[in-house]
Structure formats: structure tokens, C-alpha cells
Amino acid sequence: MLERQHLRSTLDALPAQGVVVVTQFWDDISVLAASIAHRRGWPLGVFHHDDEIGWEPDPRLQGYLHWKSARVAATAARIWPVSQKLVAQLPPAAQPKCRVLRPLPGSFGIPAPQWSEVEPRGLRIGYAGKTYGGFQPLLRTLADRLAAHGGTLELITDPENAQKLHQSQPNVYARPFMPSQQAAAAWLRDHCSAVLIAHPLDFSTVSPRWQILRSSFPSKLPEAAQLGLPLLLVGESDSAFGEWALSTPRAPYFSDPTSTVLDRYLTQLGTREGWQQASAWTQRLAANEFSPSNIHAAWEADLDELLGPDTATIFR
Numbered sequence: 001m002l003e004r005q006h007l008r009s010t011l012d013a014l015p016a017q018g019v020v021v022v023t024q025f026w027d028d029i030s031v032l033a034a035s036i037a038h039r040r041g042w043p044l045g046v047f048h049h050d051d052e053i054g055w056e057p058d059p060r061l062q063g064y065l066h067w068k069s070a071r072v073a074a075t076a077a078r079i080w081p082v083s084q085k086l087v088a089q090l091p092p093a094a095q096p097k098c099r100v101l102r103p104l105p106g107s108f109g110i111p112a113p114q115w116s117e118v119e120p121r122g123l124r125i126g127y128a129g130k131t132y133g134g135f136q137p138l139l140r141t142l143a144d145r146l147a148a149h150g151g152t153l154e155l156i157t158d159p160e161n162a163q164k165l166h167q168s169q170p171n172v173y174a175r176p177f178m179p180s181q182q183a184a185a186a187w188l189r190d191h192c193s194a195v196l197i198a199h200p201l202d203f204s205t206v207s208p209r210w211q212i213l214r215s216s217f218p219s220k221l222p223e224a225a226q227l228g229l230p231l232l233l234v235g236e237s238d239s240a241f242g243e244w245a246l247s248t249p250r251a252p253y254f255s256d257p258t259s260t261v262l263d264r265y266l267t268q269l270g271t272r273e274g275w276q277q278a279s280a281w282t283q284r285l286a287a288n289e290f291s292p293s294n295i296h297a298a299w300e301a302d303l304d305e306l307l308g309p310d311t312a313t314i315f316r
Contacts, residue, residue, distance in 0.1 A: 011036065020045055020307055023072070026052045031068055034075040043077035043306045048086050049103065049219070054212040073097075078302050083240035085215035099302060103219035104295050105226055108185045112228020112283055115272050118193045123151030123270055125232055126192030128184045129220055131161040131174075134206030138198060138234065141257045143169045149266045154192055156184050185227060194269055194278070195224040199235030199242075201255065214239045222290035230269055230278030250281055 019040070023033035024047040037044035053065045073079065073094035080101040081087050087098045125146060131139060143153045152171040155162065159176040166174040178184045188195055197218055203211045217240050224231060233253040235241050245253035254262045268274030288294065 011040065016041070018307055020077075020303055023047070024049065025069060025072060026050055028068070030072045034072045038075050044072075044075050045078045045302070045306070046072055046076045046080065047101075048079055048081040048090075048098075050216045051086065051089060051212040054215075055209050057208060077306055080299065080302075082217040082219075083215060084243075085240045089215060099298070101299060102217060102290065102295055103222055104299075105219070105222035105290060105292055106181055106185075107292050108182060108226055110186060110189050110227060112279065113189060115275055115279075118229075118275060119272070121191065121193050123149050123194075123266060124154055124192045125151060125194050125196050126154045126156070126188040126229075127196040127198065128156040128177075128188060131155065131157045131165060132206065132210055134210065135198075135200055136161075136165070137205075138201055138257065139165070139172070140169065142196070142198075142234065143172050145257060145262060145266065147171045148263070149270065151266065153196075154188075156187065181223070185223070188224075189227045189229065192229060193275065194230040194232050195227065196232045196234065197221045197224055197241075198233070199239055201234070201236050201257070203236060203239070213241075216240060217244065222286075222295075225282050225286040225290045226292075228279055228283050228286065230275060231282050232265070252278060252281070 019042045021033050021037040021042050022045045023030040026049065030046065034044055036042070053062055053069065056062055056065055070091055073090055076094065076097055079090070079094060079098045081090075081098055082101065082103055084100055087095055087100065090098065123146060125142070127139075139153065139155070146153055147170070152173060155165060155172065155174040156178060157165070157174055157176070162174040162176045165172055178187060197220055199213050199218065200206050200210070203214050214236070221231075221233075221241075231252055233241075233245050233251060234257055235245075235253075235255065237243070237246060237255045242253070242255060245251045252265055254265075256262070269278060
């Protein structure tokens with residue numbers, strides 16, 4: 001009761017106009033946000049990062065999530081999905097309200113390394129993220145390809161799998177998650193020569209919950225771009241990630257990790273000119289499409305469009 005009274009008093013203290021309510025689909029509180037926006041006549045903006053319905057295996061809860069998604073989408077004035085595939089999953093009437101907004105990366109404040117720093121490391125490909133069962137065969141395949149080039153695969157992952165994967169192959173080294181994204185980013189920058197961003201090559205081989213990655217966009221990609229290291233992008237072509245990579249000129253993307261094209265790229269990363277070209281591609285990406293300031297400016301422009309420049313915002 002006290003929490004309800006506090007919420008009501010907080011809302012009553014805000015002006016009747018010039019307020020936007022911001023929430024996200026993946027949370028029950030989005031229903032409350034939609035109700036507040038509707039009753040108060042305030043525009044509702046909704047972030048949409050993952051398919052919550054696909055993550056939930058219980059059919060009874062899926063029914064509720066379909067209702068919730070339709071309710072929130074109908075109330076929203078603007079929806080910010082991270083991919084076009086997520087747009088397509090929404091009700092047709094909600095799709096014109098959407099603007100694809102890539103995940104906002106952190107600004108680590110870490111300068112991009114130089115070739116003189118990286119050359120002594122050799123070919124060390126870093127990966128930071130979960131290593132669920134259906135994803136591990138891809139890691140083993142990549143480790144085999146790297147071994148042919150004298151390279152290693154350096155993993156930062158969940159503690160249980162880190163223990164299992166560490167030297168599961170002679171050139172695979174794994175360590176548990178670090179205390180913060182900043183710490184992981186600094187480690188990758190200081191110890192690796194490139195960063196791996198990967199999704200499953202075949203989503204039918206992973207559990208139904210992890211299949212939601214097909215329509216999502218990897219938040220680790222904009223984050224990794226901030227480091228300035230070359231990227232190695234691997235995943236299924238019929239996914240939001242794969243479609244983006246195929247439409248992006250000169251993206252170092254591979255849907256077949258056994259291809260000779262990947263071998264040529266790994267050879268390129270072992271040379272000064274090749275590594276510098278790949279690093280420059282990453283840095284252009286970080287300064288443009290994945291620039292934190294550019295992504296934030298696009299979001300602010302939407303808020304201005306909804307309400308004008310003088311906007312108070314309730315964050316969930």
C-alpha cells in the first residue's frame with residue numbers, strides 16, 4: 001500500500017504534459033507502464049531486445065506473454081527493437097511505430113591497441129560470453145582452425161563451463177567471468193589480437209530458449225567494436241546477426257568456419273597490413289553505426305519527436 005501511495009504521489013508531482021514513460025517488453029512492469037501512460041495520456045516508449053515469448057517454455061505463460069506483448073505494443077507510441085526480425089514478430093499494427101535501435105554499448109575509455117603491442121601476442125582470438133551446450137561444437141571447430149595457424153582461443157565464460165573448456169583442446173584457454181564488463185574489456189584489449197562474436201550456426205541444435213538469439217542482435221558486437229581490435233564474426237546467415245553482417249560491406253563474417261576464406265582471414269590477421277586494415281574497419285564501425293553517442297542521439301531524436309525538447313522522463 002505504501003509503495004502504491006508513493007508511486008501515485010510521484011506521478012501526481014509530474015506535469016500533465018511533457019512526460020514520456022519508458023519501459024521494456026521483457027518485464028511484467030511494462031504492463032504497469034502501459035497502464036500509467038494510458039491513464040495519464042503520456043506517450044509510452046518501449047525497448048525491445050529479446051523475444052520473451054520464445055524464452056518461456058510453458059504454454060500457459062506464453063498465453064499471458066502474448067497478451068502482455070499485444071497490450072504494451074498497442075499502447076506504445078514508439079518501440080525500439082534491436083533488429084528487424086523483432087519488428088516482424090510484433091502485431092502488424094505495432095510495426096509502423098518501430099525504429100530499429102542497436103544495443104547501446106558502454107564507453108570503456110580504452111585506446112585501441114597498436115600493431116606493435118599485438119604482434120608479440122600472436123593469433124589470440126578472445127571471446128567473452130556464455131558457452132551453452134549447443135554452442136560448444138562451434139568453439140571446438142574454431143579452435144581447430146586456429147590451431148592450423150598457431151593460434152589460441154581465449155574464453156571468458158561462466159565458471160562451470162570455464163573449468164570444463166579450459167584446455168579441452170590444447171589451444172583453448174578459459175577463465176571465469178570477470179567482476180565487470182570494464183574488466184573483461186580491458187583483458188581482451190591487453191591480451192588478444194582479435195575478438196570473436198558468434199552465434200550458433202544451426203539454431204535447431206540448441207535448446208528452444210537459446211533459439212531466441214536468431215531474432216536478437218548481439219549486444220557484445222557494439223561493445224567489442226569499442227576496443228578497436230579486429231573482429232571475427234561467425235553465425236547462421238538466416239538470423240538478425242547474419243543478415244546485418246551480410247549487408248555490411250567488408251564485414252569479417254563467416255557462416256562456414258571450415259571455409260578457406262576464413263583461413264585467409266586468419267592469415268591476414270598475422271600480418272601488419274592485414275591486422276591494421278581489420279582494426280581500422282572495427283574503428284570505423286565504432287565511430288559510426290555503433291557509436292554510443294550516435295545511438296543515444298537517435299533515441300533522443302525520437303523523444304523530441306514525441307514530445308519536443310522539454311521532456312521529463314520516468315525511467316523504469
